[in-house]
Amino acid sequence: MRRNWKARWVLRLVALMYLTFLLVIPVGLVFWRTFENGVQPAIDALTNDSVLHAFRVTIIVALWTVLLNTVFGVTAAILLVRHRFPGKRLLSAIIDLPLAVSPVVVGLALILVYGRFSPVGGFLQDNGFQVIFALPGMVLATVFVSLPLVVREVAPVLEEVGVDQEQAAWTLGASRFQAFRRVTLPAIKWALGYGIVLTLARALGEFGAVAVVSGRLVDKTQTVTLVVDQSFQNFDQTTAYTASMALALIAIVILVVINLLRRKQPA
Amino acid sequence: MPLPRVDKGTALGVGVTVLWLSLLVLIPLGAVAWRAGENGMGDFWDAVTTPEAAAAIKLTVAASAVVAIVNVVMGTLIAWVLVRDDFPGKGFVDAMIDLPFALPTIVAGLVLLAIYGANSPLGIELAYTQAGVVVALLFVTLPFVVRTVQPVLQELDKEMEEAAASLGASNFAIFRRVVLPNLIPAIFAGTALAFARAISEFGATVLISGNLPFKTQVAAVHIFGQIETDNTTGAAAVATVLLFIALLVLLALDLLQRWVARRA
Numbered sequence: 032m033r034r035n036w037k038a039r040w041v042l043r044l045v046a047l048m049y050l051t052f053l054l055v056i057p058v059g060l061v062f063w064r065t066f067e068n069g070v071q072p073a074i075d076a077l078t079n080d081s082v083l084h085a086f087r088v089t090i091i092v093a094l095w096t097v098l099l100n101t102v103f104g105v106t107a108a109i110l111l112v113r114h115r116f117p118g119k120r121l122l123s124a125i126i127d128l129p130l131a132v133s134p135v136v137v138g139l140a141l142i143l144v145y146g147r148f149s150p151v152g153g154f155l156q157d158n159g160f161q162v163i164f165a166l167p168g169m170v171l172a173t174v175f176v177s178l179p180l181v182v183r184e185v186a187p188v189l190e191e192v193g194v195d196q197e198q199a200a201w202t203l204g205a206s207r208f209q210a211f212r213r214v215t216l217p218a219i220k221w222a223l224g225y226g227i228v229l230t231l232a233r234a235l236g237e238f239g240a241v242a243v244v245s246g247r248l249v250d251k252t253q254t255v256t257l258v259v260d261q262s263f264q265n266f267d268q269t270t271a272y273t274a275s276m277a278l279a280l281i282a283i284v285i286l287v288v289i290n291l292l293r294r295k296q297p298a
Numbered sequence: 299m300p301l302p303r304v305d306k307g308t309a310l311g312v313g314v315t316v317l318w319l320s321l322l323v324l325i326p327l328g329a330v331a332w333r334a335g336e337n338g339m340g341d342f343w344d345a346v347t348t349p350e351a352a353a354a355i356k357l358t359v360a361a362s363a364v365v366a367i368v369n370v371v372m373g374t375l376i377a378w379v380l381v382r383d384d385f386p387g388k389g390f391v392d393a394m395i396d397l398p399f400a401l402p403t404i405v406a407g408l409v410l411l412a413i414y415g416a417n418s419p420l421g422i423e424l425a426y427t428q429a430g431v432v433v434a435l436l437f438v439t440l441p442f443v444v445r446t447v448q449p450v451l452q453e454l455d456k457e458m459e460e461a462a463a464s465l466g467a468s469n470f471a472i473f474r475r476v477v478l479p480n481l482i483p484a485i486f487a488g489t490a491l492a493f494a495r496a497i498s499e500f501g502a503t504v505l506i507s508g509n510l511p512f513k514t515q516v517a518a519v520h521i522f523g524q525i526e527t528d529n530t531t532g533a534a535a536v537a538t539v540l541l542f543i544a545l546l547v548l549l550a551l552d553l554l555q556r557w558v559a560r561r562a
Binding site: 038039042043045046047049050053054055056057058060061064103106107109110114115116117122124125126127128129130131132133134135136137138139140141142143144145149171174175178207229232235236237238239242243256259260263271272275278279282283285286287289290 | 311397437
C-alpha cells in the first residue's frame with residue numbers, strides 16, 4: 032500500500048477540488064450574499080407578505096403531494112411485489128417514466144389535457160373546478176415529477192422481508208388490513224420514511240413544472256422557487272438570495288434526515 | 299401459457315393504479331405527442347427544424363454528451379476516493395454528494411450565478427455562455443454516477459487487486475484490468491441517468507444561460523418560451539423529441555441491466 036500514497040493524494044485532491052468549485056463555494060456564497068448587508072434585510076425579505084404567502088402555497092402543495100404519493104407508492108409497491116397480474120413489467124416501466132420527463136414537458140402535458148381550452152379542462156372549469164393556473168394543477172404537476180420516489184424505496188424492502196410473517200398473521204386470524212398495519216407497515220417504515228423525505232424534498236423544490244401550470248400569479252399560485260426566479264429577474268437580489276438561502280437550509284436539513292434514515296435501514 | 303389467475307383485490311388495485319397513472323401521466327404525455335403530430339409529419343418536422351428549435355436541440359444534446367463524459371471520469375473518481383481512500387471529513391463529503399438532489403434546481407442556478415456570474419469573485423465569468431450551461435448541468439447530475447458506482451466498489455473483493463499487485467501490476471494496470479471491468483455496468487447506468495437528466499433540465503440552466511436563442515438556449519428553456527407565447531404546437535414538437543430521446547436512454551438502460559443480470 033505504501034507505494035500508492037502519491038496516486039492516492041492526487042485523486043483525493045482532484046475529487047475535493049471538483050466538489051469545492053462545483054458545490055461548496057457556490058452554496059456557501061449564497062449564505063454569504065444573503066447576509067452581506069446584515070441580518071435585517073434578510074429578515075425583512077423573508078417576512079414580506081408575498082414571500083410568506085409563497086411559503087404557505089409551497090407547503091400546501093408539498094403536503095398534498097406527499098399524501099397522494101405515499102398512498103400511491105405503497106399501493107403500487109405492494110401490487111408490484113406481492114401480486115401477479117398481466118402487464119406488470121409495463122406498469123413498473125410507466126411508474127419510472129416521470130423521472131425521464133423534463134419538468135417543462137410535464138407542465139405542457141397537463142395544460143394540454145386540463146387547460147381551459149381543452150375539452151376536459153373546459154368541462155371541469157364550467158363545473159367550477161379550475162385545474163390549471165390553480166392549486167390542483169400545481170399538485171398534479173408535483174405529484175407527477177415525484178411519482179416513483181416512494182415506490183422505488185418501498186418495493187425492494189417488501190421484496191426483502193418476504194411474506195412469511197404476513198401469512199403467519201393471516202393464519203392466526205388477522206384480516207388483510209390488520210396484517211398490513213401490524214406486520215407489513217412496521218417492516219417498511221424506514222424505507223417509507225426515506226421515500227417520503229425524498230418526495231418532500233422534490234416537492235418543496237419543484238420549479239419547471241409548477242412554473243408552467245401555476246401561471247405565476249403573485250399572492251395566489253406563486254411558490255418559493257417561483258419567488259426566487261421572479262425576484263432575480265426583477266433585480267431584487269436580496270429577496271432572491273434570502274429565499275434561496277431558506278430553501279438551501281431546508282435542503283440541508285433534509286440531507287441530514289436522509290443520512291440518519293439510511294443508517295436505520297438494514298443494509 | 300395461461301395468464302395467471304388474478305383475484306378480485308388485485309384486480310381492483312391494478313385498476314385504480316392504472317386509472318391514476320392514465321389521468322396523471324399517460325393521457326397528458328399522449329396529448330403532447332398528439333399535439334405535435336396532429337397536422338401531419340411535415341408540420342412536426344418544420345416545427346423541430348426551425349433554426350431556433352434545431353439550435354436548442356443540438357446544444358442540449360451536445361452539452362449533455364459533454365456532461366455525461368465528465369461524469370464518467372469525475373463520478374468514478376469521486377466514488378473511488380469515497381470508498382478506497384480515508385481522510386478526516388470523509389463522511390461529510392459523502393453526505394454532501396446528495397446536495398444537488400435535495401437543492402431546488404432554481405436555487406442551484408442562482409448559486410452558480412453567484413459565483414460564476416457577472417463580477418465573479420473568482421474572476422471566472424460563465425454567465426450566458428455554453429460553458430455556463432455545462433457547469434449547471436454538471437451540478438445537477440453530480441450524484442448519479444457516484445451513487446451507482448459507490449455500492450459496486452464497496453462490494454468488490456480486494457483480494458483480486460492484491461493478487462494483481464503481488465504479481466507486479468502497476469496501479470494503473472490494476473485499475474484498468476481488474477477494477478474497471480467490474481464497474482462498467484454501474485458507470486453506464488449512472489451515466490445514462492445523468493444524460494437523461496441533463497437533456498431535460500430546466501431550472502438550473504434557465505438563469506445562467508440567459509436564454510439567448512442560437513447561443514445558450516437549451517431545449518427545455520425553448521419549450522418554456524414557446525408555451526409562454528402560446529405556441530403549444532411548437533412546444534409539443536420539441537417536447538416530443540425530448541421524450542423520444544429520454545425513452546431511448548431508458549430502453550438502453552433496461553437492456554443493459556437485463557444483459558448484466560443474465561451474465562451474473
